[in-house]
Amino acid sequence: xxxxxxIIVETKKIKYEFDIKRNITVIRGDSATGKxxxxxxxxxxxxxxxxxxxxxxxxxxxxxxxxxxxxxQEAIKSVSDSIIFIDEDYGFIKTKEFASVIKxxxxxxxxxxxxxxxCLPYSVNEVYGIxxxxxxxxxxxxxxxxxxxxxxxxxxxxxxxxxxxxxxxxGYQFYSVAVPDISCISADGNANIYKKILSLDxxxxxxxxxxxxxxxxxxxKILQLRDxxxxxxxxxxxxxxxxxxxxxxxxxxxxxxxxxxxxxxxDSRIYFSWERFFTELLEKGTSGSIAEYxxxxxSQYYLEGKNREAILNTVKLFLEE
Amino acid sequence: xxxxxxxxVEENLYGPAWFNNNxxxxxxxxxxxxxxxxxxxxxxxxxxxxxxxxVLGAIPPEKLSGGVKTLISIYKNxxxxxxxxSCGDNCAIWLQKIGQKEDITVTLRYAMRFExxxxxxxCLLNTNSIYKDKKExxxxxxxxIDEVL
Numbered sequence: 001x002x003x004x005x006x007i008i009v010e011t012k013k014i015k016y017e018f019d020i021k022r023n024i025t026v027i028r029g030d031s032a033t034g035k036x037x038x039x040x041x042x043x044x045x046x047x048x049x050x051x052x053x054x055x056x057x058x059x060x061x062x063x064x065x066x067x068x069x070x071x072x073q074e075a076i077k078s079v080s081d082s083i084i085f086i087d088e089d090y091g092f093i094k095t096k097e098f099a100s101v102i103k104x105x106x107x108x109x110x111x112x113x114x115x116x117x118x119c120l121p122y123s124v125n126e127v128y129g130i131x132x133x134x135x136x137x138x139x140x141x142x143x144x145x146x147x148x149x150x151x152x153x154x155x156x157x158x159x160x161x162x163x164x165x166x167x168x169x170x171g172y173q174f175y176s177v178a179v180p181d182i183s184c185i186s187a188d189g190n191a192n193i194y195k196k197i198l199s200l201d202x203x204x205x206x207x208x209x210x211x212x213x214x215x216x217x218x219x220x221k222i223l224q225l226r227d228x229x230x231x232x233x234x235x236x237x238x239x240x241x242x243x244x245x246x247x248x249x250x251x252x253x254x255x256x257x258x259x260x261x262x263x264x265x266x267d268s269r270i271y272f273s274w275e276r277f278f279t280e281l282l283e284k285g286t287s288g289s290i291a292e293y294x295x296x297x298x299s300q301y302y303l304e305g306k307n308r309e310a311i312l313n314t315v316k317l318f319l320e321e
Numbered sequence: 322x323x324x325x326x327x328x329x330v331e332e333n334l335y336g337p338a339w340f341n342n343n344x345x346x347x348x349x350x351x352x353x354x355x356x357x358x359x360x361x362x363x364x365x366x367x368x369x370x371x372x373x374x375x376v377l378g379a380i381p382p383e384k385l386s387g388g389v390k391t392l393i394s395i396y397k398n399x400x401x402x403x404x405x406x407s408c409g410d411n412c413a414i415w416l417q418k419i420g421q422k423e424d425i426t427v428t429l430r431y432a433m434r435f436e437x438x439x440x441x442x443x444c445l446l447n448t449n450s451i452y453k454d455k456k457e458x459x460x461x462x463x464x465x466i467d468e469v470l
Binding site for chain 1: 329335339361362364365376377380386387388389404406407408409410411412425427430431432434456459460464467470
């Protein structure tokens, strides 16, 4: 499935309105914000359609997973081109098997959970809380909306002596050369960033550059370190390849359109995470040219002169002045 | 004291469902329970088994949030071990308050943000250490979570 899907769920007393635009969306946050009520309403609608006073508007079917006569694996495989909501405390969503089952399916998944789902590559931009906006004839009718929990985590410039980079390949190669006045360290994977920060002298401060497209499971611990006084500057572009594409240093057909609404081009059946789409787009789009991109070894094309500066300027856009 | 084990434990109790099958009406007459419900759910206790939600109107106990159901279950049954993952950050202060009244043990699968309060005291069961400083506890808890979750 591709695209952004606008969903409205409403009764006489309550209304939810939100958009789902990636294969994995996570809902978490405080108690009593209406997560379970949303699931209850969607379940009622799935079972009785409009006969209970619940209205659901969506251009694709919204399905709620529930225990039944068949296994969760079979239940998921029996649905296609739908948005599947899974309520909290179905432990299977934490497993590698769940990741394997939902990979390459045509569904989008909305997971209500406070667990850190390390097996799933979900974006920091698709972790939401639910809040009551109160703008819909409150208190007669309550209007609930999703809000991104990590919308404003990229912070102001800090003085830092080192830069922790998620990967050990092209991104690390770039920053090692392009930012020579700061010590560049590879964490060798997003799961290792937390430990890497702790291994540093906390007074010196550090920047962290990670692929936002798959950092959803790891960001909370980093933010809690920052809340405790660790000087951490977070830079979370979709991926390093996205940064290059965004920097306009390569010429690829329809690139601007793709970057404006990636969800219209990234099919959940093919790409488990957006970072894989951007890598493939860059690799194919530069193949055979002077800018030919290889993740394992970054071409000099990106490491020199105005191209290097253009990419660095895009990085700086993530930092408030 | 509040004692916390971070990790997945199969034998612990799932508060939202356990509460539905075990609550007793007299629990709701306890002002501490009423305060928790009012603070977390923005819901006030009326009488019998009726609450008044600011969103849903009159509701039965089964319609309280999973978080507050778990808090009430813990408070009224301090010898049982519940999974407090059903509780959001807005329940943290109440877990701490219950822990100041009773010895309670809960499990958690995420880094709940606890509050800086007087007489802060939490036992981290994974390392069998007692912390009286929020920052020290948080760092120790994050390290455990990074290893086990």
